[in-house]
Amino acid sequence: MPLTDASHDDAGLRLAAADAAALADSIRSAGLKVTAPRLAVLRALTDKPHSNADALFGAVYSDLPGTSLQAVYGVLASFTAAGLVRKIEPAGSPALFERRVGDNHHHIVCTRCSVVHDVDCAVGHSPCLTPADALGFDVRAAEVIYWGLCARCQADTLAP
Amino acid sequence: MPLTDASHDDAGLRLAAADAAALADSIRSAGLKVTAPRLAVLRALTDKPHSNADALFGAVYSDLPGTSLQAVYGVLASFTAAGLVRKIEPAGSPALFERRVGDNHHHIVCTRCSVVHDVDCAVGHSPCLTPADALGFDVRAAEVIYWGLCARCQADTLAP
């Protein structure tokens, strides 16, 4: 099962898609050319954070047929390199992408249904950023993934 | 570049390979049949923790030609399921395996040379095991990977 986002569990009414001009601005500000596939990917990612390349391709393709999966990979690679999106790679999952960058937030993944949520890091601030002994490393980032059962899957397990 | 282990940076003299009987015992104790490929994989893993399937296949194959890569994958899957080894999957790397299990230690990876070391978790005990807000999840595990430049690569960067 692919890992999916939790932001739209209750679909229905959805916030208006981010304004195209705002999306174009953030792409331009990152030093990248503004193109239709890039706008579409960024909009899809705004709508559904923690999507993988394939899911984004699906979303983009309906708006913009003729877009290739490789183009989506290319867009995501340039966005990631430009710091516009963040790529996360939970064990056993294809890479997921999100627009929330710059803070060092982490992720919690359900081991049963694979839903992904953002979580702020543990006790205090930047808690996990210092290993007990860095062994001479110049530590630049700490990546934390919590694994467990989400509330819904706990309920399902009790009463299936 | 494949991620590799750091335990043998200065090769040379190596501790005697783990005793075959001890290896067999731990396999048997995990409820698994003792076979030549399993002994060979466990020995290779004792020798070089943080190896990937391919590296282990290479090590095993020299002792035991006729062993298939798929057998190594099978051995690792059964070992992992039995709790005999731990599988880690750092972003951008094939899965790595280690015999150190049961403690919740973490890993530090060099972004330049991909060397992997074990580290005990951050400040205090089980620091990262509690997210700021678990969002209703029943958290079972926290996985922490530190990314940075190892001492050697820092030196190389200053004086290449």
Add this chain to the structure above:
DNA sequence: AAGATTGTTTTGAATTAATCAAAACAACTG
């Protein structure tokens, strides 16, 4: 606003890591 330049996307193929399935085989049980 047109042309030049540079970067992006398409098209098509290849690669890596891992998994699946069936048949042959080997370890432990009694």
Add this chain to the structure above:
DNA sequence: CAGTTGTTTTGATTAATTCAAAACAATCTT
């Protein structure tokens, strides 16, 4: 030592991603 069960081999397949060349489009320059 024979039977049962689990393991390994053999061969094929999948999923995710990357590579490369040609076609194309966005921005820069004038």
